Structures are given as C-alpha cells and as structure tokens.
Amino acid sequence: VSGATGGVARSAAAQAADGIEEIMARGGERLRALMVRTEEHLDDVTAAAGAPLAVHARATVAAGGKRLRPLLVVLAAEAAGGPQGGEQGEERMVRAAVAVELVHSATLVHDDLIDGALLRRGRPTVAAAAGRRAAVATGDLLFSRAFAELARNDDAEQLQALSQASSALAEGELLQREDAWAAHVALERYMRRCELKTAALFEAACRLGALNAAAGSRELAGALGAFARRIGLAFQMLDDVLDVSGPVERTGKSRGTDLLDGTVTLPFILARERDHDLARVELRTLATPRQAEALCERIASTGALDEAREQALAVVAEAKASLPEILPDGRSELLALVADAVVERYR
Ligand code: IPE
Ligand code: IPE
Ligand code: MG
Ligand code: MG
Numbered sequence: 001v002s003g004a005t006g007g008v009a010r011s012a013a014a015q016a017a018d019g020i021e022e023i024m025a026r027g028g029e030r031l032r033a034l035m036v037r038t039e040e041h042l043d044d045v046t047a048a049a050g051a052p053l054a055v056h057a058r059a060t061v062a063a064g065g066k067r068l069r070p071l072l073v074v075l076a077a078e079a080a081g082g083p084q085g086g087e088q089g090e091e092r093m094v095r096a097a098v099a100v101e102l103v104h105s106a107t108l109v110h111d112d113l114i115d116g117a118l119l120r121r122g123r124p125t126v127a128a129a130a131g132r133r134a135a136v137a138t139g140d141l142l143f144s145r146a147f148a149e150l151a152r153n154d155d156a157e158q159l160q161a162l163s164q165a166s167s168a169l170a171e172g173e174l175l176q177r178e179d180a181w182a183a184h185v186a187l188e189r190y191m192r193r194c195e196l197k198t199a200a201l202f203e204a205a206c207r208l209g210a211l212n213a214a215a216g217s218r219e220l221a222g223a224l225g226a227f228a229r230r231i232g233l234a235f236q237m238l239d240d241v242l243d244v245s246g247p248v249e250r251t252g253k254s255r256g257t258d259l260l261d262g263t264v265t266l267p268f269i270l271a272r273e274r275d276h277d278l279a280r281v282e283l284r285t286l287a288t289p290r291q292a293e294a295l296c297e298r299i300a301s302t303g304a305l306d307e308a309r310e311q312a313l314a315v316v317a318e319a320k321a322s323l324p325e326i327l328p329d330g331r332s333e334l335l336a337l338v339a340d341a342v343v344e345r346y347r
Helices: 012-047 053-062 068-079 086-115 126-130 132-151 156-178 187-211 218-245 266-274 289-301 304-326 333-344
Strands: none
Touching: 012 053, 012 068, 012 086, 012 132, 012 333, 053 086, 053 126, 053 132, 068 086, 068 187, 068 218, 068 333, 086 126, 086 132, 086 156, 086 187, 126 132, 132 156, 156 187, 187 218, 187 266, 218 266, 218 289, 218 304, 218 333, 266 289, 266 304, 289 304, 304 333
C-alpha cells in the first residue's frame, strides 16, 4: 500500500482499526460506551487476579488488539434488539464480551508458547519475556477468569457456548501439531483446523451476543453464529496469508513463523500444487528466520497468496450475503462492516 503513507505499508492492525473505527463511528455514542465498559471491565478482571501472574495477564490484555470478538458480542446483541433487561442486561452482555476476549487472550499466550513465537502485538510474547512456565500459568489464569466472569451470568447455555469454543480451540491446536512438517496436508483438513482454532470462537461471540439480547431466539443465535463462523474462517485464512507476505512492521509478528514451526498453511498448500520443486522442500530443513523468509518469497512468487486471498474473500462474500436472511433491513449494517474490516486488513 502506498500513497499518503509515503510508500510504507500500513500495519495490518492499523488497517483493521480503520475498519473498526468506521463501525464505532456508525454505532455512535452507545456502541462506544459499551466498548469502553468492556475495556474497563477487562482491565479490572485481569488486575484483580493477583501478583505476580496478573502482571503478565494484564500486560497481555493491555497490549491492545483489535477487540474484534467482544465487538461481535456487542453488535450481535444490538442486532438482536439490544441487551435484555436494562442496566443489568447490559452488564451481562459486557461480561460475555469480556469473557470472550479473555479466552482469546488465553489462547494467544498458549499459542505463542506452542508456536515458539517471539512477537505479539509488536511486543515480546509472555513466553519470550518471562519463560514457558509463566506463559502456561498466565494462559490458564486467563481461561479461568473468563469462565468465572461468564458464570456470573448464571446461564448454562452461555457457558456451554464458550466452553465448546475453548475445546474446539484446543482441538485445533492439537490437529495443527499432528499435521506439523507434513509433506502433504489436504485442503479440507486445513479448513477444519481453521474452523476449530479460530472460527469457533467467532461463532461463540455472536451466539453469546444473541443469547443476551431481548429478541435473541435460539434460531437467531444459531444463524448469527453461522455468519460469524464464516468470518472467522476467512480471518484465519487471511492471517495465514499475512504470515507469508509480512512484513513484520505490518503484522506485528515475525514473517514465516508458521513455516519455521512446521505449520503447513493455505499459501504453502497452494504453492506446493503450483510448483513441484516447492513440493519437495522439507520444512524441517528450515533453520533460521532468513531461510523462512526466502521460502516465503518462493511461495509468493507462485501466485499462491493471491489465490488464498481470493478464497478467503469468497468466504466473506458468502457470509455477507447470508445477512439479509438472518436480520431485517437496517439491523445487519454494522455486522456487514465487520466482514469488511476482516478483509480490509489485507489490502
Ligand atoms: C490473532 O487474532 C489470532 C488469530 C486467530 C489469527 P487477532 O488478529 O484478532 O488478534 P488481536 O486480538 O487483534 O491481537
Ligand atoms: C491462531 O493461529 C491462534 C489461535 C487461534 C489460538 P495462529 O498461530 O496463526 O495465530 P497467530 O498468527 O500466532 O496470531
Ligand atoms: Mg501462532
Ligand atoms: Mg498466524
């Protein structure tokens, strides 16, 4: 991306933030106030966890992030008629939003440990800064705080939605390890991994929003969940493109982390089909970030990144097209903008 920024690619987070800022602007004061409450509540929960663990948990949450998942909780609730039961209802919805972001943060801390990642949100990961023991315990703490928060809503269905997503996340990470370094990974298997490790939590976010809403029937929760699931799937596919395309200034994460770690993602799957020499490359022989970057270049030169991006855009388009069937006119506008923000990050 060039132009106003003087030829320097803007960070993917900044780009997504533009999309999110547009949603906030359209959502007006009410949406802003709900997200500020979520933010404050997040900080309270992590601060209350007690030293020394709380230091890492709080720093992880405070480092920012796009807050896409709590935003989905709030937007789904608003689309389904707004939180049920006045002030208390709003508090319940905020708790659900907080719980989803805490699960997300927990998985990031553990994911970075599993992936051997050094950078997160432009800063050293907990594992890199404080070691593996601290990272395991910090992730555990964040998980347990998430469920403690949601339990205060006293609704088994909400707990079930979040615990299903958490189990899916863990299963997805395990599937990813099973397929690590594999000479061939089928597309369906890759998609299943993305569904588990990313789409399931997006789905839970919208479900939780709808479950806390005045007009949030089970059917609506299911339909909004299905919408979010597609958005989440595309989000992961595009994240995997960014891992190969980089650069670090844009993503806040080192380029080629997936490859160095043996993780076979969509760009590599497609590139191997296009270039048979690439298909013979043994991931295990990659030893340095420089070699990983060189492999990223080779993958990019096959055109696989464009193809992967197109596949993800098609999934987003499908999700957006489903909205009119789910919600009456004028109710789905902000959710459609979330779909756009997911794509925006890659322009
Ligand atoms: C990162 O999620 C993990 C993936 C599912 C790819 P985000 O890109 O939403 O992370 P933050 O919260 O904005 O840092
Ligand atoms: C997503 O996978 C992480 C989780 C859903 C836990 P990645 O490993 O691709 O995420 P990043 O790239 O580290 O953010
Ligand atoms: Mg990772
Ligand atoms: Mg990634």
